[in-house]
């Protein structure tokens with residue numbers, strides 16, 4: 462048994478909580494030189510367009526840059542072994558200006574021994590990259606595309622195509638992400654393993670904020686949450702990609718371009734609820750304390766949100782989560798709830814993250830609904846979101862008591878004990894004094910068997926939990942156990 466206190470140390474390159482970089486900066490005032498340049502540019506593009514038109518008229522090109530021959534043949538169709546990490550090729554959208562700072566995000570989850578892929582940069586970095594885990598590639602041939610907004614988005618969209626063109630062996634899935642996306646790779650393998658890479662799949666998630674889905678598309682995989690393109694789809698996309706980019710020159714984002722091109726092939730988005738664009742503002746804990754019953758695949762926009770743990774920096778919060786993920790990857794952030802019938806408490810556990818105690822009996826349908834501790838992405842409104850929420854009371858006495866992950870232990874390689882420590886913000890103290898909040902509990906200790914990845918191959922069913930020792934509190938600690946539900950077991954409250 463190993464007992465580890467989580468005390469995250471900062472990574473060298475992650476001293477500051479990360480700031481959003483601005484790729485889309487536009488100069489305030491166009492100087493005369495700019496105007497001259499623009500005129501020359503227009504003339505050059507006019508000549509280029511005329512010659513291109515002539516070229517197109519007298520030739521029959523299927524793509525702008527021919528693919529190497531070995532990529533034209535379809536993938537080995539008898540390749541039916543189960544999907545594993547080696548079949549995934551990651552393509553991370555980066556740039557030399559931001560990579561130094563943002564590489565600490567991929568540094569959290571990238572395992573140089575098992576993860577394949579590259580960060581794609583706009584030019585060769587002048588700084589030392591020897592300590593970065595993710596190897597880089599330089600994007601090619603992206604400057605000549607027509608665009609209204611930043612050509613950065615054109616370049617990032619082309620990563621799918623450029624990754625495919627590398628022609629690396631045994632790639633089944635091309636997975637795209639931003640340089641600030643945190644992936645949970647084992648869960649990604651579990652999710653992609655459900656699908657046949659020889660069919661055309663486009664897998665990901667959309668935005669949590671309805672306003673974003675309305676503005677972009679509900680059927681689009683938002684790039685920050687990451688998305689996966691099967692080999693079969695990538696091969697089809699490669700045939701049209703560059704001409705397609707040209708057609709959607711007026712789009713803003715790279716993910717929107719990929720979506721538009723995939724639409725031309727006629728493939729819809731397969732939604733998986735473990736991909737998280739996290740287009741929300743404020744405190745994400747309400748959402749992640751009630752994660753959908755699906756493996757956690759990715760988190761994004763962490764630098765735009767409050768840290769996951771109120772007491773830790775952004776990067777240290779993520780290290781704490783990743784630490785728990787390594788112990789029981791398939792269970793991370795899975796929600797379980799149960800009741801202390803004697804005290805009439807409802808207890809919700811988001812494994813490896815947070816425990817909430819309500820001093821009332823809340824039915825399952827409420828406990829599984831996220832508390833709205835956040836706002837929408839664009840307008841900072843109270844909704845709508847693409848899922849239901851419960852309002853979070855501004856009265857601290859009506860908020861659940863929070864216990865954040867503090868210690869993790871592995872037990873005989875098949876189980877875990879996780880310990881969650883009470884977090885009391887200043888205002889909540891008076892509620893405790895008034896006896897409204899459970900004052901006597903300082904710590905929740907949760908034991909569980911590690912979740913088998915095959916769990917996710919079955920029809921999902923939430924696991925059950927129970928309060929141990931008849932609910933007695935020893936040294937301020939309440940013990941809980943998570944286990945498979947018995948066949949006829951339910952989380953029913955007999956007297957509401």
Ligand SMILES: *[C@@H]1O[C@H](CO)[C@@H](O)[C@H](O)[C@H]1NC(C)=O
Nearest residue numbers: 536537538539540541542631
């Ligand atoms: C296809 O894959 C199978 C199993 O991996 C292998 O036995 C076979 O030789 C491969 N065929 C070709 C044409 O590469």
Ligand SMILES: *[C@@H]1O[C@H](CO)[C@@H](O)[C@H](O)[C@H]1NC(C)=O
Nearest residue numbers: 542543544545546547548631
């Ligand atoms: C992944 O699957 C391939 C078969 O496609 C197999 O050769 C390889 O050993 C597997 N790798 C791991 C780490 O299991």
Ligand SMILES: *[C@@H]1O[C@H](CO)[C@@H](O)[C@H](O)[C@H]1NC(C)=O
Nearest residue numbers: 570571572573574575576594
């Ligand atoms: C990668 O593999 C080497 C050699 O097997 C090992 O020493 C190293 O600890 C591994 N690195 C990680 C991050 O697992």
Ligand SMILES: *[C@@H]1O[C@H](CO)[C@@H](O)[C@H](O)[C@H]1NC(C)=O
Nearest residue numbers: 771772865867882883884885
């Ligand atoms: C948060 O940090 C403060 C000061 O470092 C510490 O006293 C407190 O115990 C911490 N709370 C939790 C829940 O870790």
